[in-house]
Amino acid sequence: MNSTIADLKTRFEQALVAAFGEDYANTDPLLVPTSNPKFGDYQANVAMSLAKPLGKAPRAIAEQLRHHLDVSDLCEPPTVAGPGFINLTLKTAYLEGQLHAIQADPRLGVASVKDPKRVIVDYPSPNIAKEMHVGHLRPAIIGDCIARILEFVGHDVQRISHVGDWGTPFGMLIAHLRASYPKALTSTANLDLGDLSTFYRQAKQRFNADETFREAARLSVVQLQAGEQETLHAWKIVCELSSRSYQKIYDLMGILPVMERGESFYNPFLPDVVVELDALGLLVEDNGAKCVFLEGFTNKDGNPLPLIVQKSDGGYNYAATDLAAIRYRVQVDRAQRVIYPVGAEQTNHFVQIFQVGRRAGWITDNVEFFHAPFGFVLGENGQKLKTREGDAIPLKELLHEAIAHARQDLETRLAAEGRQETDAFIANVAQVVGIGAVKYADLSQNRTSNYIFSYDKMLALQGNTAPYMLYAYVRVQGISRKGQIDFEKLGANAKIVLQEETELVLAKHLLQLEDVLNQVSQDLLPNRLCQYLFELSQKFNQFYDRCPVLQAEEPLRTSRLVLCDLTARTLKLGLSLLGIPLLERM
RNA sequence: GGACUCUUAGCUCAGAGGAUAGAGCAAUCGCCUUCUAAGCGAUCGGUCACAGGUUCGAAUCCUGUAGGGUCCGCCA
Incomplete structure (x- = not known):
């Protein structure tokens, strides 16, 4: 469906040419929703901007434009106001027609993009063998939401979790696995290694306390990197154990499946990265490390800052892996847009690797690499959210606490209202509300700012x-x-009649879903979708308050049922794009 | 020393060049014999940190200042 604003924009472009000639064919009419409903629905601000080039008064320009503007099928006659705003109010009949059209459309009027792109969203990328904690909350929620939205609007989206599954900590884990669970290496049976974090802690403790163990760990790293069979097998066991533990969290959170493609995947390509950078003359050896010196970054002494690609001991670090991933995603995955929802504290790192990727010729103008930064999750004291001991809060704990809070709220309310519900009902409502609240609280804030995590508020x-x-x-x-209404049987030819102010306001809002989704798929700020859904809920509640539905006379009754149905479907779709399921009763 | 980022109502936050800066919470006051009042309406509340600049127009863009946060060579 052609969005109203896009349609109006075309009309304005035609009017600009008709009024001022071909030179103005590509002039943006500066069409936006009005700042205040009393000005109508849309306003064009182009007249003011043309005052100088045309050498005329803005109001005169606006008048001239208005004469050439043909929007009579969509709008009431346009008016000129203030310094030269052209105000437009949509016709009720037009709105009724548009609602009728989206009612029959499972996508609620949201067209698929004309130029689908291959998109990679990289999240939440935890480290193997460590339990997921509060630091993974935002990438998981935001990444999942961005991926869902881009997919819905028609892009070819791949979700990749760039897990930390390679490197020195693995020696420790493998050595611990060998020492404490020798059967794991010989048996194919499913092993229960217990809690992942306990496993990690035990390994770490032993590493710190026992010199022989440390030596075994170091040896394991060498064996792993040499591709020694038994060590690789042990490594895989640890990875699978981790994956299973992540999957439990994803299931609880309602995060759609991600492809695990970790650092180990890029291991074979790391030497190529170094060779290519060297061949391009970008690589400089400094203190034994192979570096690319960055443009626009200096160290404390004012000298150019290096990005270390290969350490002096010959090992690789995360910059190398990230560069290899950039290269692979362009050359093999053929991605056109790569999105990294990662904390704002890593901004420098992304600017740096993107710069090197660009200078190496991997990132071209045809592919967009975008770091979608987000702020910290803060406690109610305004400090970074931590346990009393100063550790990161495990996600499992945080999510279950949210569910427990939701359950308590629900039970209090049930008692107050004297309602009886089954345990299954209570458990389900508590989970949907608890998890939904956590996700919504995160998504409803501007992604780039820090936010205060409060169970009570969310x-x-x-x-x-x-x-x-x-x-x-x-x-x-x-x-x-x-x-006893079956919304699906309302009929495609149900008549829509918009009479009350609250009906009109609701109707106009329902028709803006496509614009909002287009905007969010561009700027990747899910809070705009949240804002839209919140306003939709408010507008629905106002309508619900003012307009009886079931008791209304026909044709109002059916028309209002359609408004209810469209509201419900829009909420369902919108919330599903946020990764939040719905309840029929609560 | 450098880079990034933030500062908007008592609190939590929207706002990404357009008219009189918005919402929620809190506070005060109304509305349930009628589809769930987990709702709706109203009132109160602002020197958009500060100072310059660009622009027809600035909370929004630029420069500077103050204050907070984050990052800066072989961890990721």
């Missing part, structure tokens, strides 16, 4: 929270239950 029943939106959806379901 689970609040009013305001811009997951429960508020889930409730709006539940209200619609309440109507369909009460009236």
Whole structure:
């Protein structure tokens, strides 16, 4: 479906040419939603910007443009206001027609993009053998959401988790596996190595305390890098154990499957990266390390800052792996857009590796590498969220606590209302609300800013929270239950009549989903979708308050049922793109 | 020394060149015999950190200042 704003933009472009000639064919009409509903629905700000080039008063330009503007099928007659704004108000009949069109469309009027791109989203990339913790919360939630949105609007999306599955800590883990679980290496049976973090802690303790063990660990690293069979086998066991533990978290969070393609995957390509950089003359040996000196970065003494690609001992570091990944994603994966939802503290690192990738010729103008930075998760004291002992909070713990909070809220409310519900109902509502609240709290803030993690605020029943939106959806379901309405059977020719102000406001908002999704797929700021859904819920609640549905006379009754249905479907789709499922009752 | 980032209502935050800067919470006051009041309406609340500049127009772009956060050679 052609979005209204895109349609109007075309009309303006035609009017600009008609009024001022071909020179103005590519002039942006500066068409935006109005800043205030009293000005109508859309405003064009182009007249002011043309005052200088045309040498005319902006209001006169606006008038001239208005005469050449043909929007009578969409809008009431345009008006000129203020210094030269051209204000547009959509016709009710047009809105009714548009609603009718999206009602029949499973995609609710959101067209698939005309130029689908191959996109890689790189998240949440934890380190093997370490439990996922609060540091992985944002990449998992934001990455999953970005991937869902880009996929929905029609791109070819690949989710890749660049897990830390190679390097020195593995010696320790493998040595521990050999010493404590020798059977793991010979038997193919499923092993229970217990809790992952316990396994890691034990290995670490032993590494710190025992010199012979340290030696065994070092030997294991060498064997691993040499590709020694038994060591590789042990490595794989540790990786699989980790994957299983991640998968449990992803399932709990409702994160769609990601392809694990970790650092080890790029291991064979690391020498090529060094060779290529060297051949291009970018590589400089400094203190035994092979480096690329960066443009625009200096160290504390004011000298150019190197990016170390190969360490003086011949080993590789994460910069090398990241460069190999850049190269591979362009040359083999043929990605056109690569998105890294990673904390803002790594901004320098990404600027640096992208710079080197560009200078090496891997990143060209045809491919966009984008670091989508996000801020910290802070505790209610405004400091980085940590346990009392100063450790990162395990994700499992944090999520279960959210569920427990949600459950307590629910049980309190059930008791207050004298309602009886089954254990299964309570458990399901608590999980959907608890996890949804955590995800929504994260996504509803501007990605780039820090945010304060508060169970009380994210689970609040009013305001811009997951429960508020889930409730709006539940209200619609309440109507369909009460009236025994099957929304799917409303019929494609159900008449839509917009009479009340709240109906018009709701209708206009319903029609903006496509614009919002297009914007979010561009700027990758999911909070804009959250804002849209929150406003939708508010507008629905206002409509619900003012307009009886089931008791209304026809044709209003059916028309309002369609508005309810469209609201519910829009919430369902929108929340699903945030990775949040819905409830029929709560 | 350098780089990035933030500073908007009492609190938590939107706002990415357009008209009188918005929302939620908190506070105060209304609205349930009627589809779940987990709701709706109203009131209160601002020197957009500060100073310059660009622009017809700046919370938004540029420069500087102050204050907070983060990062800066062989961890990822």
